[in-house]
Amino acid sequence: MRASTALGSAPRIFSSTTTIVYLVFFVVLLLSTVIAASAGRSFFTQGNISVLLTSTTVLGFVSIGQTLVILVGSLDLSVPFLVSIASVLSAGVMAGQSANMASGIATALITTTLIGLVNGLLVGFVKINGFIATLSVGLIVSGYLFSNYRGSTGKAAPALASLGEASIGFVPVMTIIMFLCLVATVALLAKTRVGLHIYAVGGDPAVARMSGIHNAVPIIVTHSLSGLFAGIAGLVIVARLGVGSPGVGEQGGYDLLSIAAVVLGGAVLAGGRGSLWGSLGGILIFATLDSVMGIMQLNPYLKDVVRGLIIIMAVAVYARSSIPRTTFRFPVASEGRRASVSTARGEL
Amino acid sequence: MTTSISRYNTAPLPMRVRVLRSFATPGGAIYLLLAALLIALILYNPGLAAPDQLMRFIGRTAPVAIVAAGQYFVIVSGELDLSMAAVIAAQVVLAGNLIGQNAARILPVVLLMIGLGAAVGLVNGVITTLLKVPSFIATLGTSLAISGLTFYATGGAPSGNPVNSFRAIGRDGFENVPILGFLPYSVVVLMALVVLAAWLMRKPFGRTLIAAGDNPVATSLSGASVWWLRTRAFILSSLASTVAAVLLVGYAGVSPVVGDGYDFAAITAVVLGGVALSGGRGWLMSAVAAAFALEVLFSLLSFVGVASTWRPAVQGAIILVALGAPLIRWRRRAFSASPGIPVASPAPSPGEEVSA
Numbered sequence: 001m002r003a004s005t006a007l008g009s010a011p012r013i014f015s016s017t018t019t020i021v022y023l024v025f026f027v028v029l030l031l032s033t034v035i036a037a038s039a040g041r042s043f044f045t046q047g048n049i050s051v052l053l054t055s056t057t058v059l060g061f062v063s064i065g066q067t068l069v070i071l072v073g074s075l076d077l078s079v080p081f082l083v084s085i086a087s088v089l090s091a092g093v094m095a096g097q098s099a100n101m102a103s104g105i106a107t108a109l110i111t112t113t114l115i116g117l118v119n120g121l122l123v124g125f126v127k128i129n130g131f132i133a134t135l136s137v138g139l140i141v142s143g144y145l146f147s148n149y150r151g152s153t154g155k156a157a158p159a160l161a162s163l164g165e166a167s168i169g170f171v172p173v174m175t176i177i178m179f180l181c182l183v184a185t186v187a188l189l190a191k192t193r194v195g196l197h198i199y200a201v202g203g204d205p206a207v208a209r210m211s212g213i214h215n216a217v218p219i220i221v222t223h224s225l226s227g228l229f230a231g232i233a234g235l236v237i238v239a240r241l242g243v244g245s246p247g248v249g250e251q252g253g254y255d256l257l258s259i260a261a262v263v264l265g266g267a268v269l270a271g272g273r274g275s276l277w278g279s280l281g282g283i284l285i286f287a288t289l290d291s292v293m294g295i296m297q298l299n300p301y302l303k304d305v306v307r308g309l310i311i312i313m314a315v316a317v318y319a320r321s322s323i324p325r326t327t328f329r330f331p332v333a334s335e336g337r338r339a340s341v342s343t344a345r346g347e348l
Numbered sequence: 349m350t351t352s353i354s355r356y357n358t359a360p361l362p363m364r365v366r367v368l369r370s371f372a373t374p375g376g377a378i379y380l381l382l383a384a385l386l387i388a389l390i391l392y393n394p395g396l397a398a399p400d401q402l403m404r405f406i407g408r409t410a411p412v413a414i415v416a417a418g419q420y421f422v423i424v425s426g427e428l429d430l431s432m433a434a435v436i437a438a439q440v441v442l443a444g445n446l447i448g449q450n451a452a453r454i455l456p457v458v459l460l461m462i463g464l465g466a467a468v469g470l471v472n473g474v475i476t477t478l479l480k481v482p483s484f485i486a487t488l489g490t491s492l493a494i495s496g497l498t499f500y501a502t503g504g505a506p507s508g509n510p511v512n513s514f515r516a517i518g519r520d521g522f523e524n525v526p527i528l529g530f531l532p533y534s535v536v537v538l539m540a541l542v543v544l545a546a547w548l549m550r551k552p553f554g555r556t557l558i559a560a561g562d563n564p565v566a567t568s569l570s571g572a573s574v575w576w577l578r579t580r581a582f583i584l585s586s587l588a589s590t591v592a593a594v595l596l597v598g599y600a601g602v603s604p605v606v607g608d609g610y611d612f613a614a615i616t617a618v619v620l621g622g623v624a625l626s627g628g629r630g631w632l633m634s635a636v637a638a639a640f641a642l643e644v645l646f647s648l649l650s651f652v653g654v655a656s657t658w659r660p661a662v663q664g665a666i667i668l669v670a671l672g673a674p675l676i677r678w679r680r681r682a683f684s685a686s687p688g689i690p691v692a693s694p695a696p697s698p699g700e701e702v703s704a
Contacts, residue, residue, distance in 0.1 A: 122668065126672045132625060133668065133671075139660040139664030142660050143657060143662070146660075147657040256492065301496045303496070305500070308488075308490060311489045311492070312475055315482070316481050
């Protein structure tokens with residue numbers, strides 16, 4: 001009886017989580033419009049929508065990777081440094097020449113993917129806790145960055161810069177690329193073997209291992225992809241700013257923001273539960289808040305204060321609401337497996 | 349059987365054996381590492397062998413050792429405090445701007461700083477324990493908010509210059525001390541705090557704190573208030589950052605970036621000292637010794653010609669090696685069927701169990 005309720009309600013609970021995320025987003029959007037209007041400004045100007053979508057793009061790329069890593073039960077705190085190293089490497093190799101664009105992009109993405117691979121090996125094989133392993137790798141990368149680069153460096157290839165400025169209607173091309181990557185990753189999670197294994201390992205590593213899954217594989221794949229997406233985020237920044245900078249990732253606070261967006265999007269930090277659509281909702285919420293703070297011309301340092309408070313509140317609200325939800329994973333022993341299988345299905 | 353001492357023998361081992369055995373644990377081996385690094389540093393820089401120079405060196409490293417001790421309380425209770433850098437910066441800016449050139453304000457401002465430090469720790473602790481936000485997100489969030497306020501207050505530039513008698517706390521010391529020659533105030537502060545912290549760890553508070561880090565459910569069932577234990581650990585950590593800030597005003601000046609890197613330095617020291625990141629295991633004194641070992645290592649590296657910008661990279665590598673090496677060795681020795689090994693606790697056998 002209990003198991004059947006779990007079977008019946010698991011998909012509904014999941015979809016309602018994402019629904020709530022988008023409901024919250026629309027409430028935030030509505031409030032932002034009202035606040036902007038009360039100050040005599042308009043929220044829905046074409047310029048502001050473009051700014052909003054652009055800030056969605058960078059955080060979006062990082063959060064796709066972060067969602068995968070969190071789903072598998074790990075964390076990636078090296079993303080800000082990967083964003084930075086991708087920006088300085090690509091801008092350095094390109095040096096303002098369109099002929100170097102491909103090699104610049106390749107250098108940056110291969111480097112960040114390899115660093116992500118190292119993260120994955122440390123978490124998957126050596127079995128160091130993901131949080132501390134990626135933090136340490138991030139520190140090593142930051143040591144390299146600040147020992148070899150001072151201030152902004154290199155120059156974006158004109159082709160990349162014009163791609164950064166291009167837009168179809170009011171939607172920047174980069175945002176469309178981000179959205180396509182998101183859809184591709186959704187397909188990866190839903191349609192491929194490794195995608196299913198990501199949920200299985202994140203949900204319960206011991207059960208996944210006993211079911212014959214090599215736990216290290218999905219962990220390594222997700223960390224590598226997280227490195228790749230962080231690298232693409234760095235390229236987007238280079239396209240927009242025209243130069244690379246060793247501190248650009250840290251200034252963006254992409255580690256905390258991406259984790260917060262994923263958690264806000266309904267993922268469980270312990271892994272195994274969450275969706276990319278939810279994360280997208282979380283990113284939109286943060287982008288809207290950023291944009292309304294920009295419209296209100298809030299001091300940039302006070303923006304950080306607001307961000308910090310919102311992150312804590314969001315995670316606190318979610319942590320509270322998700323506590324009872326975890327219990328139906330552990331119903332009567334004999335029914336347990338079926339219930340948790342249905343949970344994993346429901347999330348796809 | 350008669351000669352070898354059983355692992356499960358309840359009779360206490362002779363002191364000599366216990367001390368020798370402890371050197372084989374990460375928490376004991378750090379003292380050997382510290383000694384080796386110190387000898388290497390003195391070989392590079394023979395001037396450091398003079399007692400007063402050594403004291404000055406210890407005085408300079410006192411802030412790191414103090415934050416490491418503060419971080420120890422939080423880590424051993426099973427949490428993590430990433431707000432130390434922001435707290436140090438906020439306190440330094442507060443001291444610089446409120447004290448100014450008025451020596452009469454030192455005492456009230458220091459009391460205010462202590463109150464503020466305790467308040468930040470209380471907020472961190474309550475968010476982590478009662479609101480159930482994972483501690484690294486909670487403390488990163490508060491640190492984002494605190495450093496945002498600090499930068500807002502200062503505009504991002506160094507500002508304020510406290511009166512010299514306040515800066516003397518971190519800079520000066522007792523002259524003409526027998527044997528030592530010179531005894532910095534910061535060393536006295538450090539010694540007092542370390543004795544206080546070691547005493548706390550021997551009290552019921554410290555014992556239950558370790559228990560809470562090892563097994564919060566069992567600790568809670570046995571009647572202890574786990575959330576209040578952990579919250580007090582966060583308060584101690586923020587207070588340690590506050591004391592470090594008072595010392596840092598002495599020679600680092602007033603700037604909103606003065607605390608940068610201190611939280612990672614503290615975490616590195618605690619990990620290097622053999623304290624389990626998952627909590628419940630490790631010695632306070634080893635964490636403090638590891639903080640010194642780190643500082644000695646960085647002095648050595650700067651003698652060898654490694655730029656200080658590599659410091660975070662060295663710390664990251666140390667954390668990875670300190671956590672990764674025992675895991676690999678342990679798995680070779682005893683294959684575990686459980687794939688989900690918790691954070692870097694190589695589960696010492698009961699005979700070698702470390703307790704503070």
